[in-house]
Amino acid sequence: xxxxxxxxxxxxxxxxxxxxAEAGVIKAADGSARFKIGDTEAYAAVYGPRELHPKFLQDxxxxxxxxxxxxxxxxxxxxxxxxxxxxxxxxxxxxxEKALIPVMxxxxxxxxxxxxxxxxxxxxxxxxxxxxxAASIALADAGLVMKDMVPAISVGxxxxxxxxxxxxxxEHMDENEGTDIPIAMIPSTEEITLxxxxxxxxxxxxxxxxxxxxxxxxxxxxxxxxxxxxxYNSTGDQK
Amino acid sequence: MNxxxxxxxxxxxxxxxxxxxxxxxxxxEITIETGFLSTxxxxxxxxxxxxxxxxxxxxxxxxxxxxxxxDGVLMVNSELLPMSNPDFESGPPSIKSIxxxxxxxxxxxxxxAMDTKKLCITKGEKVWTVAIDIVPINYDGILIDMGGLxxxxxxxxxxxxxxxxxxxxxxxxxxxxxxxxxxxPIPITVSKIGDVFVVxxxxxxxxxxxxxxxxxxxxxxxxxxxxxxxxEPLSVDDVNKIVDIAFEKAAEIRKILEKVN
Numbered sequence: 005x006x007x008x009x010x011x012x013x014x015x016x017x018x019x020x021x022x023x024x025a026e027a028g029v030i031k032a033a034d035g036s037a038r039f040k041i042g043d044t045e046a047y048a049a050v051y052g053p054r055e056l057h058p059k060f061l062q063d064x065x066x067x068x069x070x071x072x073x074x075x076x077x078x079x080x081x082x083x084x085x086x087x088x089x090x091x092x093x094x095x096x097x098x099x100x101e102k103a104l105i106p107v108m109x110x111x112x113x114x115x116x117x118x119x120x121x122x123x124x125x126x127x128x129x130x131x132x133x134x135x136x137x138a139a140s141i142a143l144a145d146a147g148l149v150m151k152d153m154v155p156a157i158s159v160g161x162x163x164x165x166x167x168x169x170x171x172x173x174x175e176h177m178d179e180n181e182g183t184d185i186p187i188a189m190i191p192s193t194e195e196i197t198l199x200x201x202x203x204x205x206x207x208x209x210x211x212x213x214x215x216x217x218x219x220x221x222x223x224x225x226x227x228x229x230x231x232x233x234x235x236y237n238s239t240g241d242q243k
Numbered sequence: 244m245n246x247x248x249x250x251x252x253x254x255x256x257x258x259x260x261x262x263x264x265x266x267x268x269x270x271x272e273i274t275i276e277t278g279f280l281s282t283x284x285x286x287x288x289x290x291x292x293x294x295x296x297x298x299x300x301x302x303x304x305x306x307x308x309x310x311x312x313x314d315g316v317l318m319v320n321s322e323l324l325p326m327s328n329p330d331f332e333s334g335p336p337s338i339k340s341i342x343x344x345x346x347x348x349x350x351x352x353x354x355x356a357m358d359t360k361k362l363c364i365t366k367g368e369k370v371w372t373v374a375i376d377i378v379p380i381n382y383d384g385i386l387i388d389m390g391g392l393x394x395x396x397x398x399x400x401x402x403x404x405x406x407x408x409x410x411x412x413x414x415x416x417x418x419x420x421x422x423x424x425x426x427x428p429i430p431i432t433v434s435k436i437g438d439v440f441v442v443x444x445x446x447x448x449x450x451x452x453x454x455x456x457x458x459x460x461x462x463x464x465x466x467x468x469x470x471x472x473x474x475e476p477l478s479v480d481d482v483n484k485i486v487d488i489a490f491e492k493a494a495e496i497r498k499i500l501e502k503v504n
Contacts, residue, residue, distance in 0.1 A: 031293050031381050032328045032446075043281040047380060049326040072333060077320065077376040078283040078299025082414050084374045087322055088335070121326035121333075123378075125297060126280045 009165045012173040013042075020157060020169040020220045025137070025231035027145045035146025037231060039138035041157075042171055043128035048138035050146040053116035061117075067110030071100040071120045073135050079124045081172055096132045097122075103136050103188040103198035104143065107151040118148065128172040130158050133186050136198065141228050145235065155224035156188035156198055159217040161205050166213050168220045185210075187217055191225045194218070249451045256439040261448065263292070267441045268488060270495065275392070275503050277400040284417065285401025287503070289393040291443065294383035298393035299376050300401045300422075304412055307363070307370040315362020315370045319348035321377040321390055328382035328446065340386075346470045347377065347391045350428035350459035354467035357398070358425060371403070373422065384445045387457050387470075391430035392496060396503045398424055426461040429496050430468070431489040433458070435477065440484060442492050456482065458489035 011017070021042030030036035033049035040046075053067045061068070073096040075085045100122065110118060120142065122135040133156035140154040160170045162182040167174065170184055183203030189196050196214075205213070252262065259266060271292030280286035285300035307314060321344040325331045351357060362371040375397065377390040401422040405413045434441050434455040436448065444452065454473035461467050466486070471477065477485070 029380070030326065031383070033326070047326060051325075051329050072325075074324075076297075076299065076378055077322075077374065078280060078286070078301045080282060083303045083412075084301035084376070087320065087376075119325070121324065123324055123326050123380075125299070125378075126282045128281060 009163055011167060013171060017165060017167045018216055018220065020223065021171065023224065023227050025141060025227045027141050027231045027235040033142070033146075035142045035144070035148070037138045037141035037145060039134050039141065041130060041134050041137070041169065043126055044130050044134045045124065045126050046131065046134040046138040047123045047125070048135065048142040049121045050118060050139075050142045050148075051121075052118035052146075053110065053113035054119070056115060056117035062115040064114050065111065067113035067116040067118060069101055069105050069108055069110065069118050069120065071097045071104070071122065071139065073097045073100055073122045073132065075124045075127060075131065079127050081127065096135070099198055099200065100132065100136055100139065103156065104139060104154055106195070106197050107154055107190060108143070109149050109151070118143070118146075129170050129175045129184075130186070132198075133157050133188070136188050137224055137228060141231050144232055152190045152192045153225045153228045154188050154190060154197060155221045155228060156186060157217060157220050157224060158184055158186040159213045160184040161203070161209060161213070166209060166216055168217055185213060187214070187221070189218070189221045191222050248447070252448060252451045253437040256436055256441070261441070263445065267439050268492070270443045270492065273392070273496070273499055275396050275499060277396055277503055282414075283397075284404055285397040285422065287393045287396035287400065289389050289396065291389055292383060292445065293381055294379070294389055295381040296377060296379045296386060296389045296393050298390065298397040300397050301374045301376070302401070302404060303372045303374070304364065304369050304406075305372045306368060311359075312367035313363045314359035315357075316372040317348070317352060317357060317359065318372065318374045319344045319351065319377070319394070320374065321347070321386060323382065323386070324378055327379040330446075331382070342470070342472070343386045343390055344377065346387050346430060346457055346459070346468065347375075347394055349468040349470075350391060350430050351394070354426050354428045354459075354461045354465075356424055356426040356428050356461070358423060361423060382446060384443060384449050385432050385434075385455075387430050388432050388443065391428070391459070392500065395427045395429065395500060398422060399427065399500070399503055427497070427500060428459045428461050428467050429493040429500070430457050430459040431492045431496070432456070433485040433488045434473070435475070435481065440488060442488065454481075456485045458486055460490055460493045463490060463494060
């Protein structure tokens with residue numbers, strides 16, 4: 005491993021960027037949150053459980069979770085992002101749903117949908133993870149029963165060094181030669197609910213990466229809980 | 244909106260009161276924050292009561308239109324995010340979001356608030372494009388006025404990105420060069436509910452509107468854009484009253500905008 009590697013931000017290899025988390029930021033939503041990690045910021049709003057249209061999508065056994073990930077037009081790294089769904093945003097919406105559904109229990113709400121809208125006003129890598137972090141707080145804020153929080157963060161490899169929470173500068177280092185693995189985990193069981201990989205990594209390094217990322221995920225879960233506690237003070241009244 | 248709610252709003256207005264305690268011509272308290280988005284060349288957040296809207300500016304170097312080879316390109320877009328209110332749905336832009344963007348666009352374009360000639364780099368080949376995107380985070384009432392204000396605050400504080408030696412834009416480095424604005428057009432929408440004129444309606448009040456007129460002004464004399472909305476007609480008298488209110492309210496907004504740097 006190259007000893008002299010220094011992260012552009014000066015962070016330690018296992019250090020994530022500063023986090024801000026807030027619940028209840030969107031007044032008209034049933035639940036909402038803002039999650040910011042470094043210069044990547046995500047809003048999430050939850051509406052539902054509500055009636056699902058078109059009707060043929062309804063499931064009489066359970067409510068369904070529907071996530072929609074969207075980058076605001078001015079949130080991209082370079083030029084303007086064209087509004088509307090893209091192949092990328094649709095795939096991210098899909099994996100976001102799959103990351104969250106294991107902690108949900110929507111069987112009490114048959115034929116309904118829980119809509120989660122994730123919007124990113126600014127991004128500097130790690131936007132799908134920030135979206136999942138925000139969505140998780142928003143779902144809890146909506147009063148839905150959840151087995152646990154779902155924190156998410158990326159772990160990766162740049163110049164043979166394993167690092168946690170890659171930022172844009174790191175993602176683009178050496179002509180995008182780095183490896184990026186976004187991970188979402190249920191902290192209490194350490195089960196993984198999101199895992200994607202982008203780039204080459206040795207099998208042994210992947211094992212190390214999965215151990216290395218755990219403390220960062222647990223720290224995020226704490227921030228998520230704190231955000232909820234801040235909204236609801238000790239008497240249980242809404243702020 | 245149900246009939247009873249509309250009647251309730253109207254009755255209160257006849258007594259000069261609104262559901263949130265304001266008088267018909269009172270604006271909610273406005274706060275503006277700028278420059279908080281790392282990825283945008285300019286950004287502004289306007290909070291107005293429970294409403295919150297952000298405007299972001301993205302600039303790019305592109306080929307100009309054939310019929311205006313020396314002019315930079317201005318683009319205004321707004322999206323009524325389903326995140327911001329349960330009334331909005333996913334999908335292609337609604338007519339409401341298109342109208343919002345077009346009315347704001349007209350105010351900027353027709354007043355020539357931006358000197359598009361100054362955005363020309365090489366005639367017929369390269370000009371700056373300025374894209375203004377307006378999105379509500381918390382939707383609580385007509386977006387035209389709040390969105391227009393956010394756009395102005397964002398434009399006023401926009402800095403050009405730097406250009407590398409090979410002519411490619413470097414979005415990671417912002418220059419110190421400001422986007423010059425000749426005017427700051429302010430749209431004010433005055434709505435008629437029953438016989439009463441109101442400004443800055445909440446989302447609830449918005450549903451009770453019979454007619455509305457947006458008047459965009461650039462100073463205390465000049466109007467640069469107009470848009471009549473709502474299903475009921477307006478008399479000439481109504482229009483004259485609305486124009487007076489719009490100038491008065493725009494002056495209030497301009498005072499707030501002056502402090503934005």
